[in-house]
Each structure stands twice: as structure tokens, then as C-alpha cells.
Amino acid sequence: MKSVIAGIDFSAPSQEVAAQLIGVTVLVDGVGGRIVETEAYDRDEPASHSFTGPSARNMAMFGPPGHAYVYLSHGIHWCLNFVCREAGHGAGVLIRAIEPVAGVDAMRARRGVDEARMLCSGPGKLCQALAVTRAHNGLSLAAQPFELSPPTGPVLLASGPRIGISKAVDLPWRFGLAGSRFVSRPFR
DNA sequence: CTTAGGATCGCCT
DNA sequence: GGCGATCCTAAGC
Numbered sequence A: 001m002k003s004v005i006a007g008i009d010f011s012a013p014s015q016e017v018a019a020q021l022i023g024v025t026v027l028v029d030g031v032g033g034r035i036v037e038t039e040a041y042d043r044d045e046p047a048s049h050s051f052t053g054p055s056a057r058n059m060a061m062f063g064p065p066g067h068a069y070v071y072l073s074h075g076i077h078w079c080l081n082f083v084c085r086e087a088g089h090g091a092g093v094l095i096r097a098i099e100p101v102a103g104v105d106a107m108r109a110r111r112g113v114d115e116a117r118m119l120c121s122g123p124g125k126l127c128q129a130l131a132v133t134r135a136h137n138g139l140s141l142a143a144q145p146f147e148l149s150p151p152t153g154p155v156l157l158a159s160g161p162r163i164g165i166s167k168a169v170d171l172p173w174r175f176g177l178a179g180s181r182f183v184s185r186p187f188r
Numbered sequence B: 001c002t003t004a005g006g007a008t009c010g011c012c013t
Numbered sequence C: 001g002g003c004g005a006t007c008c009t010a011a012g013c
Helices: A014-020 A104-111 A123-129
Strands: A025-028 A031-041 A068-073 A077-084 A091-102 A146-149 A157-160 A174-177
Touching: A014 A031, A014 A077, A014 A091, A025 A091, A068 A123, A077 A123, A091 A104, A091 A123, A091 A174, A104 A123
Parallel strands: none
Antiparallel strands: A025 A031, A025 A146, A031 A091, A031 A174, A068 A077, A077 A091, A157 A174
């Protein structure tokens, strides 16, 4: 069984899905925008939460593709991932930044800041802006409150090493929309 | 502009 | 008991 949502086959390797997600619009309860930055993670790679096998926290990452994996970072920030490959594999894509499009006022209220580029330019920030929490862990991306739609035009891709990790730092598994000012950090 | 430190929860050693 | 797929603030150059 294939899991294709918004034209993306989530049973593909996470690097491919991470690249294809750039330009895709994601809404949570009607609030969201275009994905401009992602990172891929996979089972046999020490920076991934799935590297050490299934656990209570990463269970959703070993669930079916096309579903959400949400975890708490540093006891403070929620982070949103999209599960890839087949159930049991343990691959995913971290959504790192979004260009705000819909429900921008709600984002401002939740974030407590005004500037558009400060609303969703980081994995923790965008979860706060879209009100993503543990309640979304394991939910399908093909149903409410999620709503994904494909890019409306051509996408210029940028890539580079992942951010904020100490292992497998050499893998160029961070992807972004070239030239976007809504990314968490510029690409080289 | 760059860097250092603190906040604060749950998992893993 | 240590340490993170983070973010914000304050201080240093």
C-alpha cells in the first residue's frame, strides 16, 4: 500500500521526501504556510531518534508513513516530523521552517512576536505558531487537523549539513527553498 | 554580529 | 544522573 499525500510518496527514503516537501503547504486547523526547510533522518544513522530502536518516545516514527511524529525538545519545544518508509523502518523528516501564509494573526498571538520571519523560522517556533503538541503525535497527515497541498510552481532547492546535531554532521540532509528569508539559518 | 548560558522534560545509560 | 533534531536573552567584540 502506498501512502501518497499532496503528490508525495511518503514510503520513499526520507532524503527524497525531505526534498520534495519544500514548497508544500501544510496547515494545522487552517493555520500554516509553505514548507521552506526540512531535515531527513533515517534508522541506521546515529543522529536519528530511531537509531537505538523503538521506544515510548519514538514509537510514532516506527508507525505507518504519512503520519506525524511529535516530540518534546529540551523539555520546552515541540518538534514536528513526517514519518517515511514503511511501518517499522524508523525514518522521518523534521519540518524546520515554514513561510507563514494562513492564520498569520493566530501565529502572532501564539508566538508573542510581530515579525513574519520570526513566526516559523525553526522547528520549535513553528510548532508553537501552529499549536502542534503531543496531541498530534501519530496522527495521519491525510486527515484533519492536517491539510497538505502540493507546490503551485517550480521549486529551487538548496541543501547542506543538518543543524543542531553532534553526530553524522557530514550528511547533507538539510533541504531548503533557495533564497527564502523564512529559513532558520541561511544556506551556503 | 557572535557566543554563552539557562530553562525544563523525558528518555536512556 | 546526563544530555538532547531548541530558543531566547544578555554580554562581549
